[in-house]
Amino acid sequence: MDRIKVVIDIVFDNRKMAMKMLIIIVTIAILITYGHLVGNHKELSIKECLEAPEKYDGTLLVIKKETKIGNIYGDGFEIVQPYDNVTIFVSGDTTGLIKNAYVTLTATFHKEGYLELYSIHVHKHRRVKFIVSVVAVIIVFANFIRWFKFDVHHKRLTERCQTY
């Protein structure tokens, strides 16, 4: 128990603060890099399928990243991924779909260069959600500033109306 207390004191006291912060920043950077490299390797993108259609024919794709509905037709619809400059036709039910709505979907890639829809979810009220979330951020930060201030002498955040 005493050892745990010593470790906690070491972690939280002011000694070697710069080194402790650096270790945490480096650890987080390593985690982010690991996630980025392995995650992108695990996940197959539409762009990669279009670059090697024979190889990925019949592969089930999970499409999540910032994907919008493009034109809607009788037998399917287009999805657009602006960040990858990709537009592709998806064969499937178009019930409930609205142009420019953000979606996540699973679909099978076909070497002819289109997708066959398996499941889809339309992210409704995205703009409202964004506005409501911004309101929350403003409230939380305003409340935070109300109770904390930056102590220039100690270069730390302190509670307002407290002196050290």
Place this chain on the structure above:
Amino acid sequence: MPDLLTHFSVAYLLRRNAKTPHLRATFYLGAILPDIVTHPVYILYPKAFWAITVLHTPVALTLLCLLISYIFHNSIRKIVFVNLTLGVYLHLFMDLFQKHITPEYMWLFPFSWKAYEIGLFWPEASLYALPFVIAIVMIMEFIIWIRQRCMN
């Protein structure tokens, strides 16, 4: 994930009666922290999805809370860390009940890439519950105000 106003409202309801407003402020900050460090980057740069998703995992967020606590004065650092972390874990707990096309939250990252969620509601469903949550918050504030008036 539920919108941030829902996350904040639930955090507010849980800690409203805590006697230390400073620590409530850090708890509320923790309750919105996972989304404010991930969503803006992801929306602006979708290719960073996997990099940013890491910052929505318990291990990375705990480290981030520790890093943030270091900018507070030594006398309150530990309790700020505890409050930030509790807020973060409340956020993650609420996210656990969401559903996505495929599970998104990797609770044991970096030790496991397995994602799990209970999947009761889609992320935007929180908007439908938000008026009720806000109403509960307002009723609670009204009751507190009445009690304070009676005490005075």
